[in-house]
Amino acid sequence: MNPLSTPLLTDLYQLTMLQAYFEHRMTDTAVFELFVRKLPPDRNFLVAAGLEQALDFVEQLRFGDEELGWIERCGLFRPQFAAQLAQLRFTGDLHALPEGTVFFPNEPLLRVTAPFPEAQLLETRVLNLIHFETLIASKAARSRLAAGAKGLIDFGLRRAHGAEAGLLAARASYLGGFDGTSTVLAAHLFGIPVFGTMAHSFVQAHDSERAAFEHFASVFPDNAVLLIDTYDTVEGARKAVAAAKSFRMKGVRLDSGDLEDLSRKVRQVLDAAGLKDAIIFASGNLDEDRVAGLIAAGAPIDSYGIGTSLVTSADHPHLDAVYKLQEYAGRPRRKRSTGKATWPGRKQVYRQFAPDGTFARDVVTAETDRQPGEPLLHPVMAQGRRLATPPLRVARERAMQQMALLPAPLRALRTAASPYPVEISAALKALADEVDRATA
Amino acid sequence: MNPLSTPLLTDLYQLTMLQAYFEHRMTDTAVFELFVRKLPPDRNFLVAAGLEQALDFVEQLRFGDEELGWIERCGLFRPQFAAQLAQLRFTGDLHALPEGTVFFPNEPLLRVTAPFPEAQLLETRVLNLIHFETLIASKAARSRLAAGAKGLIDFGLRRAHGAEAGLLAARASYLGGFDGTSTVLAAHLFGIPVFGTMAHSFVQAHDSERAAFEHFASVFPDNAVLLIDTYDTVEGARKAVAAAKSFRMKGVRLDSGDLEDLSRKVRQVLDAAGLKDAIIFASGNLDEDRVAGLIAAGAPIDSYGIGTSLVTSADHPHLDAVYKLQEYAGRPRRKRSTGKATWPGRKQVYRQFAPDGTFARDVVTAETDRQPGEPLLHPVMAQGRRLATPPLRVARERAMQQMALLPAPLRALRTAASPYPVEISAALKALADEVDRATA
Numbered sequence: 001m002n003p004l005s006t007p008l009l010t011d012l013y014q015l016t017m018l019q020a021y022f023e024h025r026m027t028d029t030a031v032f033e034l035f036v037r038k039l040p041p042d043r044n045f046l047v048a049a050g051l052e053q054a055l056d057f058v059e060q061l062r063f064g065d066e067e068l069g070w071i072e073r074c075g076l077f078r079p080q081f082a083a084q085l086a087q088l089r090f091t092g093d094l095h096a097l098p099e100g101t102v103f104f105p106n107e108p109l110l111r112v113t114a115p116f117p118e119a120q121l122l123e124t125r126v127l128n129l130i131h132f133e134t135l136i137a138s139k140a141a142r143s144r145l146a147a148g149a150k151g152l153i154d155f156g157l158r159r160a161h162g163a164e165a166g167l168l169a170a171r172a173s174y175l176g177g178f179d180g181t182s183t184v185l186a187a188h189l190f191g192i193p194v195f196g197t198m199a200h201s202f203v204q205a206h207d208s209e210r211a212a213f214e215h216f217a218s219v220f221p222d223n224a225v226l227l228i229d230t231y232d233t234v235e236g237a238r239k240a241v242a243a244a245k246s247f248r249m250k251g252v253r254l255d256s257g258d259l260e261d262l263s264r265k266v267r268q269v270l271d272a273a274g275l276k277d278a279i280i281f282a283s284g285n286l287d288e289d290r291v292a293g294l295i296a297a298g299a300p301i302d303s304y305g306i307g308t309s310l311v312t313s314a315d316h317p318h319l320d321a322v323y324k325l326q327e328y329a330g331r332p333r334r335k336r337s338t339g340k341a342t343w344p345g346r347k348q349v350y351r352q353f354a355p356d357g358t359f360a361r362d363v364v365t366a367e368t369d370r371q372p373g374e375p376l377l378h379p380v381m382a383q384g385r386r387l388a389t390p391p392l393r394v395a396r397e398r399a400m401q402q403m404a405l406l407p408a409p410l411r412a413l414r415t416a417a418s419p420y421p422v423e424i425s426a427a428l429k430a431l432a433d434e435v436d437r438a439t440a
Numbered sequence: 441m442n443p444l445s446t447p448l449l450t451d452l453y454q455l456t457m458l459q460a461y462f463e464h465r466m467t468d469t470a471v472f473e474l475f476v477r478k479l480p481p482d483r484n485f486l487v488a489a490g491l492e493q494a495l496d497f498v499e500q501l502r503f504g505d506e507e508l509g510w511i512e513r514c515g516l517f518r519p520q521f522a523a524q525l526a527q528l529r530f531t532g533d534l535h536a537l538p539e540g541t542v543f544f545p546n547e548p549l550l551r552v553t554a555p556f557p558e559a560q561l562l563e564t565r566v567l568n569l570i571h572f573e574t575l576i577a578s579k580a581a582r583s584r585l586a587a588g589a590k591g592l593i594d595f596g597l598r599r600a601h602g603a604e605a606g607l608l609a610a611r612a613s614y615l616g617g618f619d620g621t622s623t624v625l626a627a628h629l630f631g632i633p634v635f636g637t638m639a640h641s642f643v644q645a646h647d648s649e650r651a652a653f654e655h656f657a658s659v660f661p662d663n664a665v666l667l668i669d670t671y672d673t674v675e676g677a678r679k680a681v682a683a684a685k686s687f688r689m690k691g692v693r694l695d696s697g698d699l700e701d702l703s704r705k706v707r708q709v710l711d712a713a714g715l716k717d718a719i720i721f722a723s724g725n726l727d728e729d730r731v732a733g734l735i736a737a738g739a740p741i742d743s744y745g746i747g748t749s750l751v752t753s754a755d756h757p758h759l760d761a762v763y764k765l766q767e768y769a770g771r772p773r774r775k776r777s778t779g780k781a782t783w784p785g786r787k788q789v790y791r792q793f794a795p796d797g798t799f800a801r802d803v804v805t806a807e808t809d810r811q812p813g814e815p816l817l818h819p820v821m822a823q824g825r826r827l828a829t830p831p832l833r834v835a836r837e838r839a840m841q842q843m844a845l846l847p848a849p850l851r852a853l854r855t856a857a858s859p860y861p862v863e864i865s866a867a868l869k870a871l872a873d874e875v876d877r878a879t880a
Contacts, residue, residue: 003444003625004603011597011622012636020659026645070628078659120641127598128606135601157451158567159758161575162604163444166568169601182451185443188510196452201560201765204773205466219460219518229777257778308758317757318599318748325641333644337669338697 001066004164005057007085008067010124015071019081021117028329029092030116031346032123033108034130035324040316044410045420047141047399048097048109049172050133051380052389054126058090059386061121090118094381097349098390100137100175100398101376102406104422106364107349109134111377116328123323129168131321136169137176139288139313141403143306144177145411146292151303153195154181155283156311169311175396177403182305190392195305197225197253197281209236213243225251225281233262237269244275251279251302259284260299267300279303287314288413334435343428344435349376358405365425441506444604445497447525448507450564455511459521461557468769469532470556471786472563473548474570475764480756484850485860487581487839488537488549489612490573491820492829494566498530499826501561530558534821537789538830540577540615540838541816542846544862546804547789549574551817556768563763569608571761576609577616579728579753581843583746584617585851586732591743593635594621595723596751609751615836617843622745630832637665637693637721649676653683665691665721673702677709684715691719691742699724700739707740719743727754728853774875783868784875789816798845805865 003009021027036046063071063085071082092114097103109130112119143152154173160166170186180193187194198216206212209230217224226249228236233254240252252270254262259282270278282294283305291304308314324342325333332344345366350373354360363371380387390398409416443449461467476486503511503525511522532554537543549570552559583592594613600606610626620633627634638656646652649670657664666689668676673694680692692710694702699722710718722734723745731744748754764782765773772784785806790813794800803811820827830838849856 002442003607003629006625008625008628009597009603009607010624011595012624012627012634013622013638014636015624016636016660017638017642020642020656023659024655030641030645032641070624074627074634076663116645120639123639123641124598125603128600128602131599132601155451157449158564158763159571159761160568161572161601161752161757162568162608163449163565164602164604167443167449167602182453184450184452184455184510185446185448187452187514188448189443194452194514196454196456198453198457199560199563200775200777201470201472201563202457202460204765204775205470205556205768215464216460219463220456223516230775232776233778255777256780312601312752312757314757317601317752317754321599323598325644328645335640335644335670336672337640337695338673340696 001064005060006067007061007063007121008070010121014121014124016076017120018085018117019077021120022081022084027115027117029113030119030325031327032112032119032323033326033347034110034127035108035322036105037320037322037340038105040319042315042414043138044412044416045102045104045138045406046134046319047137047176048101048103048134049099049137049175050130050168051096051099051110053129053133053168054110055094055380055386055389057125057129058094058122058381061088061090063088088118088121089384090114090122091384092118093379093383095377096380097376098378098395098398100395100402102399102402103376104362104420106343106422106424107362108347108377111346113346127321127323131319132165133168133172134321135313135317135319136172136311137399139310140173140176140178141399142288142413143291143310145403146288146413147295147304150295150301152178153303153305154178154183154310155305155307157183159308160311165311171392173310175392175399177396177400198227200227200230203227203230210239210243213240214246217243217247217249221247223250225253227253227255228266229254229256233257234265234269237266241269241273241275249275249278251281253281253283255284259301260294260297263299263301281305283307285309292413332431332435334432336436343424343432345428345431347428350374351376358407359420361421361423363423363425364428366427366431369425369427371425441504445500446507447501447503447561448510450561454561454564456516457560458525458557459517461560462521462524467555467557469553470559470765471767472552472559472763473766473787474550474567475548475762476545477760477762477780478545480759482755482854483578484852484856485542485544485578485846486574486759487577487616488541488543488574489539489577489615490570490608491536491539491550493569493573493608494550495534495820495826495829497565497569498534498562498821501528501530503528528558528561529824530554530562531824532558533819533823535817536820537816538818538835538838540835540842542839542842543816544802544860546783546862546864547802548787548817551786553786567761567763571759572605573608573612574761575753575757575759576612576751577839579750580613580616580618581839582728582853583731583750585843586728586735586853587744588735590735590741592618593743593745594618594623594750595745595747597623599748600751605751611832613750615832615839617836617840638667640667640670643667643670650679650683653680654686657683657687657689661687663690665693667693667695668706669694669696673697674705674709677706681709681713681715684713689715689718691721693721693723695724699741700734700737703739703741721745723747725749732853772871772875774872776876783864783872785868785871787868790814791816798847799860801861801863803863803865804868806867806871809865809867811865
C-alpha cells in the first residue's frame with residue numbers, strides 16, 4: 001500500500017458518509033467545487049498548483065486488498081460496504097484552472113461532477129494536494145516579485161513537513177518562479193534544475209578551510225561554490241581566492257551574519273583577485289522580505305537560497321481552501337453557516353482585460369451564464385479519463401506571464417489598498433436567493 | 441521507488457560531498473548531533489517525536505536500480521560513484537531521546553556515530569522527519585495543557601502539507617496528548633483511535649436537516665454525532681432532538697459562529713429534551729488559545745476538533761532544528777558562524793530533579809563527563825541494527841508524565857519569565873576553548 005495514493009488517507013467521515021449514501025442509493029450526480037474563501041494577510045493573489053498530483057490520485061483511485069481488509073476488520077461498517085468500495089472508481093468529470101493561473105477568492109480552482117459517493121470521497125486528498133502546492137506556489141511568487149532577475153533556489157527539504165511536502169514544495173516553488181531546488185528527487189521526478197554547494201560539516205572535517213576548498217574543487221573542478229562562513233566569512237573569502245589559483249571557482253556562499261555588509265566585503269575580495277565572474281550566493285533564514293531588503297540596499301548578491309520560510313509558507317502556513325457541495329441531483333445547494341456561506345451551483349470564472357492587456361476584473365457566474373472575457377475553468381478529466389494538461393515548464397511560464405499582467409499594486413509584498421475586483425454575477429446572486437427560499 | 445524512503449529524497453550537496461569523501465578516503469568515524477538551537481515564540485519546552493520513522497529510514501537506507509540510474513545519467517558525478525553508492529548501508533550507532541521526552545534547546549535529540557559518508561547522508565531526511573513530528577507533538581502538547589481532560593481530536597489532514605504530513609501529524613499529535621484523529625490511515629498504520637462525524641455536504645444533499653439526521657442515524661444507530669450548523673445552529677439542535685426520538689444520539693457538532701454562546705444554547709436544547717448524555721463537539725478554526733478561552737468561559741463543550749492550526753503548527757510552522765558535525769576522526773569539531781556556533785564533541789544530557797520530583801535543571805556535557813541526574817540519551821541502533829524502542833502509547837504516556845513534572849510556569853501557553861535552566865557544563869566549555877585554539 002502506498003501512503004501517497006491509498007484511499008485510506010482520508011477523513012473517517014468520508015467513509016461513514018459513503019456507507020450512508022450507498023445504503024440510501026444517494027448516487028445521483030453531485031457537483032463540488034474547491035475554492036479559497038479569502039486571501040491570507042499580505043497576499044494580493046494566489047497561483048493555482050497541484051492539479052497534476054490531484055489528477056494522478058483521482059485516476060488511480062481504488063480500494064485494494066489491504067484497504068478492504070481494514071474496512072472489514074475495523075468494526076465500524078456493515079459487511080456489504082467493503083464489497084461496494086471494491087467496485088468504486090472515479091467515473092466523473094473535472095474542470096480546473098490550469099496550473100500557473102493567477103486567481104482570487106471565491107473562484108473555483110476545481111469543479112468535480114460525479115456520482116455523489118465518488119465526488120465526496122475526493123475531498124480530503126484532493127484538498128490536501130491542491131491546498132499545499134497552491135500555498136507554496138503563491139509564496140514562491142512573492143520571492144520572485146522581490147528578486148527580479150536574481151537567482152532563487154529552494155533549499156527547504158529538511159524543514160518541510162515530511163517527504164511529500166519537500167518534494168512538492170520543490171515543484172510548486174519552481175512553478176511559482178524559482179529557478180531550481182536542492183531536492184534531488186524533484187530533479188528526477190519532475191525535471192526541475194537541481195543545485196547544491198557544500199555543508200559546514202565538509203569544511204569542519206578538514207584540517208583547514210583552504211584544504212577543504214581545494215579538495216572540493218579537485219572533485220568538482222568546474223562547478224565549485226565554496227561555503228565561506230564556517231569560521232570567519234571575509235577570511236574565508238581570502239582562503240577561497242587563494243585556493244582558486246588551481247581551479248575555476250564558480251562562486252562562494254554566505255550562510256550567516258550581516259549579508260549586506262559581508263557580500264560587499266566578499267565582492268571586493270573576489271574582484272581584487274580578478275574573479276569578476278565568481279558569483280555570490282546567499283542563504284540563511286531568508287525570506288522574500290529579506291531578499292527585497294538586500295536588493296533595495298544594493299547588496300552584490302547574485303543568487304538566493306530560500307528554505308524554511310518558503311516550504312512552510314512560514315508567515316501564513318495555510319489557505320482557507322474548501323471543497324463544497326454546490327449541486328446534487330440537479331438542484332443547486334448552498335450552506336449558510338455563519339461566516340462560511342457559499343454561492344450555489346456549477347460555476348465558471350471570466351477574466352476581463354484592460355486595453356493594455358492587464359487584468360481588469362473577474363466575474364464569477366453560473367456555468368450557463370456566458371459573460372464577456374476569457375473563461376478560466378477548462379475540462380481536465382472526462383468520464384474518469386484524464387485529458388492532456390500542459391507540462392510543468394508551461395505552467396511556470398503561465399504564472400510568470402500572468403503575474404506580469406497584474407495591476408502594479410497587486411505585485412507588492414503588502415496588501416494593496418484596493419483588492420483585485422472579483423464580481424459575483426447577478427445570475428449567481430439570483431440563484432442563491434432562489435436556493436434560500438427553497439430551503440428556508 | 442518509494443518517495444518516502446528513497447535516498448534521492450535529499451539535498452544535492454549530500455551527494456556531491458559524498459563523492460568527495462569517497463575520493464579522498466574520508467571515511468573515518470564522524471559524530472553528528474541533531475538539536476534545536478532555540479525555542480520558538482510562546483514555547484517553554486518541546487516534545488521529542490519522529491524517532492521511529494527516522495529509524496525505519498536509516499535501517500532501510502540503500503540505493504536501488506532507479507536511484508543508481510539517475511546518478512549515472514545526471515551528468516554530475518564520476519562513473520565510479522554509483523558503484524560506491526550501491527554498496528552503501530548504514531553501519532553505525534544511534535543514540536536518542538526516547539519519543540515523548542520533554543526537552544530544551546541545545547540538547548541533542550539524536551547522536552549519529554558512523555563512517556563519515558553514512559552519517560552525512562542521513563542529514564536531510566532524518567531532520568525532515570524528526571523536525572516535523574517534534575514540531576507537531578510540541579504544538580499538540582499546548583492544546584492538551586489548555587484542554588485539561590476535554591477530548592481533543594486531530595482534524596487536520598486536508599490542510600496538512602501533503603500526505604506524509606497529514607499521516608505523521610496524526611501520530612505526533614496523539615503522542616503530544618490528543619485522543620485521536622480523523623485520519624483513517626493513521627488508525628490502520630499506528631493504531632491511533634479514529635473519529636468522525638458528518639460533513640455539511642451530507643446535510644445539504646438531503647431535502648431537510650431532519651431527513652439527513654434520521655438517515656445518518658439509521659446507518660450508525662449508536663454512534664451518530666450530528667452536524668447542526670449548516671443553516672442555523674440552534675434550530676439545527678432542535679431538529680436533531682426531534683430526529684433523536686427514533687435513535688440514541690451520541691452528540692452534536694458545532695462548526696461555526698460564536699461557539700461559547702451557541703454551545704450554551706445547544707446544551708439547553710439537549711438538556712430540555714432529556715439528552716443529558718449527548719455530547720457537544722466543537723470545531724472550526726480552533727487552536728489552543730481558543731480552546732483555553734472557551735474553557736475559561738465555561739462553555740459546555742465536551743470535545744474539540746482541531747485541524748489546520750495543529751497540523752501546520754500555524755503560529756510557528758518550523759523549529760530551528762539542525763544536524764551538526766561534532767567530531768571527526770577522533771577530533772571534536774565546531775562551527776563558529778555568527779549566531780550559529782555549536783558546542784563540540786559527543787554529548788550527553790543529565791536531568792536533575794527537585795525533592796518533589798519535578799524537573800529542576802538539565803546539564804549538557806561531554807559524553808564521558810558523568811553528572812548527577814538521569815541521562816536522557818539512550819542507544820537506539822548499534823552497528824546498523826535497530827534496538828527495541830517503546831510503542832507509541834508508551835511514548836504518549838511519557839510525554840504526559842513529563843509535562844506534569846514541569847515547573848508550573850513552563851506549562852503556560854505564553855513564554856515563562858524564567859526559561860527552564862539548561863546548563864552547559866564546565867567540561868564542554870573547556871572543550872570548546874580547546875577546539876577554538878586548535879582551529880584558530
